[in-house]
Amino acid sequence: MSNMVLNPNIIFYVLIFFSVYVQVFFLVTFFENRRKIIVRNNKIKITKYPAVTIVVPCWNEEATVYKTVCSLLNLNYPKDKLKIFLIDDGSTDGTWNAINKFSHYPNIKLFKKENGGKYTALNLGLLHTETDFFGGLDADSFVDPESLVRIMSYFEKDPSAMAVAPSVVVYNPKNLIQNAQKAEYHMGVYMKKMLSFLGAINVTPGPLTIFRKKVFNDLGPYRHGHNTEDMEIAYRMQKNNYKIEHCNDAFVFTSTPGTIKKLYRQRLRWIYGFINNTIDYRDVLFRKKYGNFALFTLPTGIVSILAVSYLFGQIVYDLGDFLYSKIIQVRTVGWHFTAESINPDFFFLDTHSALFLVVFIYSFVIFAIIFGRKMAEGKWSFSPNIFYFLIIFRILAPFWFLKAIYNTILKRKPSWR
Amino acid sequence: MNDKIDWKKYLIVFLITISLFLTAGYLSNYFSDQKINQIKLIQDNIAINILSSETQFSLLQELSCKNVSGSLLSSELDELGRKLEWGQKNLGDTEEVSYLKKYYSLLQIKDYLLMKKISQSCKVKSAFILYFYTTAENCSLCERESFVLSSLREKYPELRVYSFDYSIDLSAVKAMLQIYKIKDTELPALVLDDELLTGFHSIEDLEEGLLKSFKLQEAKPEGDTKTGS
Numbered sequence: 001m002s003n004m005v006l007n008p009n010i011i012f013y014v015l016i017f018f019s020v021y022v023q024v025f026f027l028v029t030f031f032e033n034r035r036k037i038i039v040r041n042n043k044i045k046i047t048k049y050p051a052v053t054i055v056v057p058c059w060n061e062e063a064t065v066y067k068t069v070c071s072l073l074n075l076n077y078p079k080d081k082l083k084i085f086l087i088d089d090g091s092t093d094g095t096w097n098a099i100n101k102f103s104h105y106p107n108i109k110l111f112k113k114e115n116g117g118k119y120t121a122l123n124l125g126l127l128h129t130e131t132d133f134f135g136g137l138d139a140d141s142f143v144d145p146e147s148l149v150r151i152m153s154y155f156e157k158d159p160s161a162m163a164v165a166p167s168v169v170v171y172n173p174k175n176l177i178q179n180a181q182k183a184e185y186h187m188g189v190y191m192k193k194m195l196s197f198l199g200a201i202n203v204t205p206g207p208l209t210i211f212r213k214k215v216f217n218d219l220g221p222y223r224h225g226h227n228t229e230d231m232e233i234a235y236r237m238q239k240n241n242y243k244i245e246h247c248n249d250a251f252v253f254t255s256t257p258g259t260i261k262k263l264y265r266q267r268l269r270w271i272y273g274f275i276n277n278t279i280d281y282r283d284v285l286f287r288k289k290y291g292n293f294a295l296f297t298l299p300t301g302i303v304s305i306l307a308v309s310y311l312f313g314q315i316v317y318d319l320g321d322f323l324y325s326k327i328i329q330v331r332t333v334g335w336h337f338t339a340e341s342i343n344p345d346f347f348f349l350d351t352h353s354a355l356f357l358v359v360f361i362y363s364f365v366i367f368a369i370i371f372g373r374k375m376a377e378g379k380w381s382f383s384p385n386i387f388y389f390l391i392i393f394r395i396l397a398p399f400w401f402l403k404a405i406y407n408t409i410l411k412r413k414p415s416w417r
Numbered sequence: 418m419n420d421k422i423d424w425k426k427y428l429i430v431f432l433i434t435i436s437l438f439l440t441a442g443y444l445s446n447y448f449s450d451q452k453i454n455q456i457k458l459i460q461d462n463i464a465i466n467i468l469s470s471e472t473q474f475s476l477l478q479e480l481s482c483k484n485v486s487g488s489l490l491s492s493e494l495d496e497l498g499r500k501l502e503w504g505q506k507n508l509g510d511t512e513e514v515s516y517l518k519k520y521y522s523l524l525q526i527k528d529y530l531l532m533k534k535i536s537q538s539c540k541v542k543s544a545f546i547l548y549f550y551t552t553a554e555n556c557s558l559c560e561r562e563s564f565v566l567s568s569l570r571e572k573y574p575e576l577r578v579y580s581f582d583y584s585i586d587l588s589a590v591k592a593m594l595q596i597y598k599i600k601d602t603e604l605p606a607l608v609l610d611d612e613l614l615t616g617f618h619s620i621e622d623l624e625e626g627l628l629k630s631f632k633l634q635e636a637k638p639e640g641d642t643k644t645g646s
Contacts, residue, residue, distance in 0.1 A: 021434045028430055288422055295422060325560070332561045333568040333620055347455060347500055350507065351448035356441035 015310055016357050018303040023364035025296065026194045030371070033197045039249045039378055043076060043146060046153050052133040052210065053083040055125030057118050061139035062094040064255060069102055071142040076149055084108045085125045090115025095139075118206075119222040119229040126213075126221050134213045136230075140255040141207035142171060147250035151210050154245050162242040163211045163234075164250075165192060165204050169376050171253035176388055177263055181256045183369050183389035189248060190372035196246035200292035202274075202301070204234045204244060207252040215242055228273025235281045238293040248375045264400055271404035274301050279408070305401055312398030362390065449508050456504060456517055459497045460524065466493070467527050474535060494528060497521060498580065505552075519587045525579040526589050532577060544573070544630045546623075547608035548580040549599055558617045562605040565620050573627060 054072060058065050065086070072084055084107055086099040102108045111124055122136050133155070137143065147166055154164045167189045170182040195201045204211070209230070216222075219240060225232025237244055257263040278298055284290045285298050369386050373379070501521055504514050529545060536543040548566060550559040566578050581590050583601055593599075599606045603615035609626045 017434060020437055021430060024433045025430045028426060291422055328561055329564045332564045347452055348503055351445055353441040353445035356444050360437055
């Protein structure tokens with residue numbers, strides 16, 4: 001041990017330690033519960049079909065809303081038990097005309113209101129909901145025909161379940177950025193399932209999470225929640241010990257940002273929402289009475305924000321250092337290329353312990369993506385999307401993380417899109 | 418609903434994480450040891466080569482300069498120097514690395530003395546620069562001087578540069594510091610043809626000195642023969 005590598009950078013190793021810890025925690029949870037993960041491929045029946053209201057808030061969604069509603073009408077669920085509310089939240093495009101095509105359906109109700117934000121549209125729907133179950137569906141998402149009945153089977157099985165979230169997967173990915181997100185959403189399926197085993201889900205996604213109406217009767221309607229109302233309600237439920245489940249075989253296909261700019265805005269909103277909801281609910285943090293949500297989910301998010309920001313800072317520093325040295329070299333002796341770099345020597349390969357730890361972390365992440373895909377598509381396979389995800393997000397994520405921190409400090413709110 | 422927290426699991430995960438850290442540390446150590454061993458091997462190799470050249474030179478005296486091979490050493494010393502520098506930066510400034518560095522400095526001095534002797538006796542066109550730098554403090558001029566020297570070396574293969582860390586705890590290096598009266602306030606310092614140059618010197622400055630040194634060598638042999646005859 002005479003030459004044990006001691007890096008003076010303690011913060012770096014602390015962050016790496018927590019990152020490895022989080023991944024191992026997920027993996028241990030997986031091996032603990034893997035027998036409980038059921039993927040149903042066929043149509044199922046439940047004994048009772050409780051009435052459900054699904055609210056589709058629309059704001060300038062003329063391009064996708066028609067298909068969204070059609071997917072709802074195609075749900076394998078008794079038509080008289082499914083109420084659909086289409087709410088035009090002050091759209092300025094042809095959304096109202098698009099949803100008017102459904103006005104003659106007996107189980108569809110249309111609402112038009114002044115623009116007030118997604119949470120206000122959901123609350124309008126809540127106000128008119130008379131069923132015991134309530135859910136939202138973003139107007140850019142499409143449900144799988146079997147999704148609702150599978151979700152409802154969770155409520156039937158477990159009377160204590162207060163909300164059931166679906167598996168959100170990417171709809172029709174066309175380019176590199178969307179394919180990268182496809183892998184990311186697969187990882188999301190895996191992580192959400194693991195969090196559900198821990199009773200620690202922190203987002204009830206806008207696409208098709210179904211709640212017992214009681215949740216809102218007890219805890220109040222949706223709040224603005226820093227433009228992430230689907231996160232805020234989950235935090236509120238966790239704070240009040242309301243159980244959130246994840247139905248891994250209920251699929252919702254969602255349209256994802258196709259450009260870096262749009263992706264940046266979406267993620268900025270998410271991360272900003274995470275930071276600020278966590279600040280709002282800081283009294284929950286590390287309190288054991290709030291369970292794994294307080295001891296694992298929230299700290300994990302905080303560690304990831306710190307780690308991404310720190311690593312980014314380090315890369316910028318290293319790059320600056322390298323460029324500075326290059327500039328000095330060029331200014332001293334002019335351009336010249338050394339022959340050394342042509343002949344690679346294993347000796348010069350970095351073998352810090354950090355390198356191996358990062359390899360461990362990436363292996364866990366790749367496992368998560370592959371298993372998430374197995375849960376979503378029912379097949380074990382390896383796709384290059386994993387690398388698109390790892391590379392693209394590795395480069396881009398620090399920007400929205402840092403901007404979200406910056407915005408939080410300045411208390412500036414990011415716009416919806 | 419969250420029931421009780423499974424503390425045992427938090428502990429188990431902690432232990433697994435610790436063991437992953439130890440594994441990573443072990444792997445890292447293993448590769449560091451391999452690298453140290455590689456450096457040692459190169460050093461031993463060079464030591465044997467120098468010793469062999471020295472012996473060969475003593476045996477043959479000036480009879481056959483053709484057989485004295487010096488050019489071999491230079492590139493090996495270079496490689497060793499680069500690997501040691503990298504090792505110091507990346508493997509940490511450990512005892513083992515600083516020991517290897519001392520050994521390296523010693524080998525350089527031996528190589529310098531031998532090559533100087535060979536070049537004088539065999540009339541090989543060559544030039545030597547002794548370069549003193551510091552790692553004890555931030556020396557931006559040293560960094561620039563290193564760039565100058567490595568590009569000079571590429572331009573003139575006959576040039577041999579020996580670099581020494583001013584703060585190294587080695588009596589042989591300290592003796593050289595005394596001989597050339599080098600102070601730590603004047604780093605980087607260069608010795609070219611027994612002439613001390615302190616501070617930063619550009620490529621053009623040194624080139625001038627170098628060419629002069631080459632010319633002297635060309636002129637010298639004639640003078641020597643004259644006095645001899």
